[in-house]
Amino acid sequence: MAALTYMPHIESSGDEPAGLLTEELELELLLEALRQRFGYDYRAYDRMTVRRKVHAVQQERGLATVSLLQNAVLHEAGVADQLLRALAVQPMLLFDDPEQARLTRIALACLHASPVPRVWMPDCAGAEAAWSLAILLAEEQLHARTEIFATVATEELLREALEASIPLERMAEYQENYLKSGGRSNLAGYFDIKGKRATLVETLRARITWSQYNIVTDASPNEFQMIIARRMLPDLGPVLRQRVLRLFHESLCLFGVINLDRPFDGTDPLASQYQQLIPSVPWYKRIQ
Secondary structure: OOOOOOOOOOOOOOOOOHHHHHHHHHHHHHHHHHHHHHOOOOOOEOHHHHHHHHHHHHHHHOOOOHHHHHHHHHHOOOHHHHHHHHHOOOOOOOOOOHHHHHHHHHHHHHHHHOOOOEEEEOOOOOHHHHHHHHHHHHHOOOOOOOEEEEEEOOHHHHHHHHOOOEEHHHHHHHHHHHHHOOOOOOHHHHEEEEOOEEEEOHHHHOOEEEEEOOOOOOOOOOOEEEEEOOOOHHHEOHHHHHHHHHHHHHHEEEEEEEEOOOOOOOOOOOHHHEEEOOOOOOEEEEOO
């Protein structure tokens, strides 16, 4: 796969206030610092999204400029991890989107044809995202032979996923959303409970392989029968989005299924190689 060619984002029509141009330059330098110092490249992500997340960290830190944040990222312990966590896909809660979980149940039927299905969750939205999928697989009688590959961008996010547990007081809320998704059991039965914390049972956690993966630079990690990418795609800029869609295409087996953030349109070069799996929603089967 060809490497992503990055073009600096700074543009000027001559009408922008000097302060806005200065901040855009500061943001460009901050993202370059993240790339060179820590190896995480957010330069081709959607710039409005990146700016919003950077400003949120600025406010939490009480810093007046992006340049001051860059200085803190490079010289103060913990600030880089905080910023990288903010730039990553935001974590989901267990079954926090019941309708999406219900649609996933329908799509999982496609995995029955494969003897050993593999499902990739790139830039996975935390442990509870993968746990939700593991429970769905169990209820569709697929968990014993299906491997979930959950990848995250940073070592810190990987550590958090491996050590995750949930507060027991949330279980009632999770149960309600689980039932809305088509659940037909007691959600707590899928968890080991110790004190006031709950962790997914070992038999289901053992089907999840967690690893660190850089969606911008790394090659395809495997061949998969399903890719669930809905939550991570909206953060990408248009050029990076097309590169990542090509990566997913090369990682998805023929007749494998993929979940996107929005339907293909006429400008998507891969659209003709996919067939919509569920009407009106962006679940697709690869047909070429």
